[in-house]
Each structure stands twice: as C-alpha cells, then as structure tokens.
Amino acid sequence: MANIKDVALRAGVSPSTVSRTLSGKIPVDKETKEKVMQAVQELNYQPNVFAQGLKDGKSKTIGLIIPNVRNLVFPAAIRGITDVAKHYGYTMVLCNTDEDQETESFYVQSLRQRLVDGLIFSTATEKSEHILKLREEGFPIVLMIRHLGGTIDAVIADNFSGGYEGAKFLLSRGFRRIALINGTMGLDLYRQRYAGYKEALLEAGVVLDDRLVVHETGDWETAYEATGRLLTSGAKPDAIFATSDTKALGVMKALKERKLKVPEDISVLGYDDIETASLMDPPLSTVAQPFYEIGQRAAERLMKLIRSKRRPKPVLEKLPVRLVVRDSVGGESYIGGEGSS
Amino acid sequence: MANIKDVALRAGVSPSTVSRTLSGKIPVDKETKEKVMQAVQELNYQPNVFAQGLKDGKSKTIGLIIPNVRNLVFPAAIRGITDVAKHYGYTMVLCNTDEDQETESFYVQSLRQRLVDGLIFSTATEKSEHILKLREEGFPIVLMIRHLGGTIDAVIADNFSGGYEGAKFLLSRGFRRIALINGTMGLDLYRQRYAGYKEALLEAGVVLDDRLVVHETGDWETAYEATGRLLTSGAKPDAIFATSDTKALGVMKALKERKLKVPEDISVLGYDDIETASLMDPPLSTVAQPFYEIGQRAAERLMKLIRSKRRPKPVLEKLPVRLVVRDSVGGESYIGGEGSS
DNA sequence: CTGAAAGCGCTTACAG
C-alpha cells in the first residue's frame, strides 16, 4: 500500500504538505491541494492508522462488554451503539464475558492494549472493582442497563417505574394475587422492579404475599420451574408478572402444560418487549425497555467523555419504560376471548 | 502510561532487552529476565499496540460485516466468531450494513484503515464487487451464511438439504399440498432451499403447484401477508414450509387470526431454530441451522488465512442442517392433540 | 546474551 511519501513524490510536494492537505485543518494553497488530492486518488492512499495512533493516541474504536450477545435484549442496544459510533467515525469491538470476571479482565486488558478510546459495560455488579479502577484512571467508560451508583456515567431504564407500572396495570384489571417472577436481587435493576411492584400493591391496599414472589430466576427454564412450584404451592396467583419476556415465555409454557389458558385462566405480563413478543400466542403484554435508545445514549455519552479534556461530572441517565398492552393480560376490561384459543 | 524506556531504566537494561524478554522468542539471561519482569509488574507496563502495529502491521482484530444484529440468526454466529477469536488473542469489530452497499463500502474502507487483519462477510450478493476486489488484493476474507461461488472462502449451511429434508419430512407426514414461503431468489441460499423442496416433491411423485410457492418474502410481516393471500387464493395448502422461523411466526399469526389451528388444521415448519422456537405455541418444528458452528468455522478459517504467507486455495465449507421435530407439524404420525389447544 | 541504531509512517512545532 502507498504511503505518504509516495503521495508526496507523485504530487511533487513534501509529506508535511500531504498530511496538512488531508487533515484539512491547516490552510493549503488551492493548486497544491488539487495536486495532492489527485495523487491520493491515483494511489488510493489511505493513511496508516498505526502511525496516526502513535502520534495522537486515538484509535477511533470503542469497546462494548456484555454478558452474552445471545441474550435477546442486547442486539437492539448494540445497534444503537454502532449507529451512533458510525456517526462519529467510530467502530465498535464486541466482547462477551458470560458474567465471568476473569474473561472480563482479559478483555479489558487486551482492549486497553489495543487502545480503544473508551468502553461501554453492561456487566457491572457490586464486585466490579476493575471498572471503578478504570474510572479512577480517568479512562472514558459508560455503564449501560446496569449501573454502579452515581460515581460512573450510566444509561439505564427506569426500573422502579417498570415494576410499578406493570403491577399497577395488573391491579387495574382487577387482579389481586399478582405473582412476581423476578431476577437476582444482587442486581439493582431487579431490586428496583421489586420495589416498584411493592409500591403499587401498597397504594392499592393489597397485602404483599411473599409466597407470590420468586427472586433469583434467570432464563426461561428457571421461570418455567418457578411457575410450576408457584402453582402447586397453593399461593393461587391470578396473574404473573415476569421481569423479562424470556421468563414470561417459560411461565406461559408451564401454564399451558397444566392446561391453564392465558389470559382466560391466568394473565401474564412480561418485561423487555423483545422482537418476537407480539408474535407469541397470545401476544405478550409487556413493559417495553428502550434498548435501542439506551445504546444510543450510552454511545453519545461515551463520545462526549472521549472528546472532553477535563473529566465531567458523572451523569446517571434514566430512560422511561412503556407499557405495551397485548392479549396476555385479561381481567375486567378484557373483551376478546371468543375462539382465540 | 509507562513505556518501554521506563521499564528499561527501572530494570537497568536496554529497551531492546525488554522487548526481547516480552516477546519470548529470543533467549534472554534468566536473571535479566526476572529484573525486566519485575519492572514490568511494578509499572504495569503494556506495550503500545500502535507502535507494535507500525512495525509488524498486525492489529489482532478482525471485522464482521452483517446486515443487522437484530436479525435473530446472527447473535449465535457472532458468539461463535468471538469465542474463536478470543482463543487466538483476537478481538472482533461489528458492523451493520442494512444491506446497503454504500454503508458497507464505508465500513470496509474504515476498517482497512484501522487495519483489521481480516474480514468476515455475511452480506455477499451478486453485486458484491468490492469483496471480489479485496480477495484479489490478497486481503484475508471469509464469507459466512452466504457465499460467492468457489472463488472465496465461505462457511455456509447445506441449504439444498435443508429444503429437501424439510419437504421430505412434511411428505412423510402425509401432506401433499405443501406451500413454500421462501426468501429472495437473488440469494443462492434460497434458490438451494427451493431446489431441495422441488427435489423432494419430485421423488415423492407430487406435482409442484406454483400457486403454493411464494418467493421474495422477508420479515414476519411479509410472510403474514403472503399467508393471507395463499389462503384466499384457493391453493389450499395442508402444510406451510417457511424458510425462516421469523416467517413461520408470521405464518402462524395469520393462521390463528383465521381460526385455523396448528397443527390440527394446517401444519407449519420453520427454518433456523431460533432461540425461542421451542417456546412458541405450538412449539415450532424447524430445520435447525448450526449458526454458532458456522461462526466458529468462519473465524477458524480466517485465522488460517491471516497466518498463512501464501494464499491457500479457497474452501467452501458446507455444514449439515438438522430437522427438529416439535408440535407444529401434525399429520399421519401425529399423536398429541387432546387438549393441547 | 546484550546494546546502539535504524526505521515503521505519520504529525507538528520550528523556521522561513
């Protein structure tokens, strides 16, 4: 590949002039510019980024650290990030950690070595000390979906509202024995949803029945099993609020196997609004999270951090969730039902 | 951040020795090595990749070009790629093109500039001349899922078998009016599935009815509409074979809205085996594609190309598909049904 | 086994 000397030679100028012409920041004679541009064209010259990076230390690449791309909530967020990154001339490196600290450290090491200009994490937990350390070093980082208090920039959904609005919706449909199939209490996002759920119950004067609440479920299998236990426990839920659509699918599977019809016999509310939620049978009502926007905002924030000389005060951005009403929740205002099974 | 000179100073040796110690390829006195390693530890030294890259031209990064991460078939493939890449100390950059040539060219330019060592494409079409050009230049590239004849390395699924086995399965269940909701004939993978479907029909002595075949559908909406037209056309299908699970979801939605029960009234067979296929109602029978393995193999191949000095002969690797029988296909050997609706 | 020196391809003060 041609280098800057080749271009300079062909254009009859010095390498400095080629560099200046290309950077566009420093005035260059119009005629000179034309000669240079032509030589660039002819040789299909592309500056060597290693050489550039060696000077200015920028790679125009950011890194994304997530547990697993196969988790259906991430693709939309990824799209948000890459779209914004592209707009700034940036490119994104993707890393899966499977929630493993060692894998994560490996990636952080190798990415810093590869000099990404900044990092977005979706893997923050209470033991994420390496993230805190990066922050201390002044390295640009933004958290996404999960956060770590107010000390690090983060873009998350309003999880309290999600739990609150979801439960309130079910209450408005006349349900009183609302089960909650929740995730791990080790993550603030699930604690918040739980808190929102409790708040809604409290406001409605419904006494919380601990037997209706299951924490620590993960994928659809665990939700499937939890539902089985819930049904045989005598807790008698009239609606089930799962804190992910994937879990809601597990719930529905368990219900169907027990010949319980959704929503005639029992209602189900999901969380996330994954791509296929509207195609479920019945179409799943759910608390929609703005994953694409979360990705966008996180990337925008990271771009700001990368560009700013001084370290701006961290911002915790909380995006609103949105209730999406489909057919999986019945109750008082339920109209359909004739022959839909 | 500390550089090699700092380390050399602290260890009381020359930068050359530090470099040699770290590379491990050249013998270094044991004692010297220890001093160096300690200095490296103390200063938390990490070699600057830009400087390294400037010398050897390797970035230890590969690029992946796909239409859209949000398409449910890609996450698994991405995981396959990143897992293999990680094993080789490589990192992966992700780019979405939305099937747009300009976006793709932009990314290819910017990635080459950022000196990725190689590229995996899932976007090849007949007009992908830039891909051919890269190949001519000797730049390491591998195609995935789609291919471009035998001139470029590619890892794909056996699409002919997929169409053939799927149709044969439906025929074995006694169906004779099997509709095919296919993708664009501009892509070889859909031409192959169609060819397989035709072959199975031919073998079974079933005359192909063109009214039962719809090409050019894409997402679930188009499949949904195509199904509507199919049902009102008088073509009277007894089974519908969709060439993606997403399309199959659209098909099922259309059937349910017309009060047709799956599989009692009509059977549905999908293609891909996406994550949620088993959670559909009814669980979707489908032709499973080994996306994870496709990603793995593509990455392995790319690593080979990057490492080899000479350009090896291109290999077209075709991975087998697998029929996954669930409840959405009824017919002769169908046993369930009591109360499953 | 080790050091001094050259060079990878840029950018940017410095001088004019």
Next chain:
DNA sequence: CTGAAAGCGCTTACAG
C-alpha cells in the same frame, strides 16, 4: 503557504 526535522514507542538486523 511550505519544507526539513524531530519524535511518537516499538522491533530487529547489526555488531560485539
């Protein structure tokens, strides 16, 4: 507005 030169941080033939 333009050129010659220094320097970014490594690696690696060259010499010893």
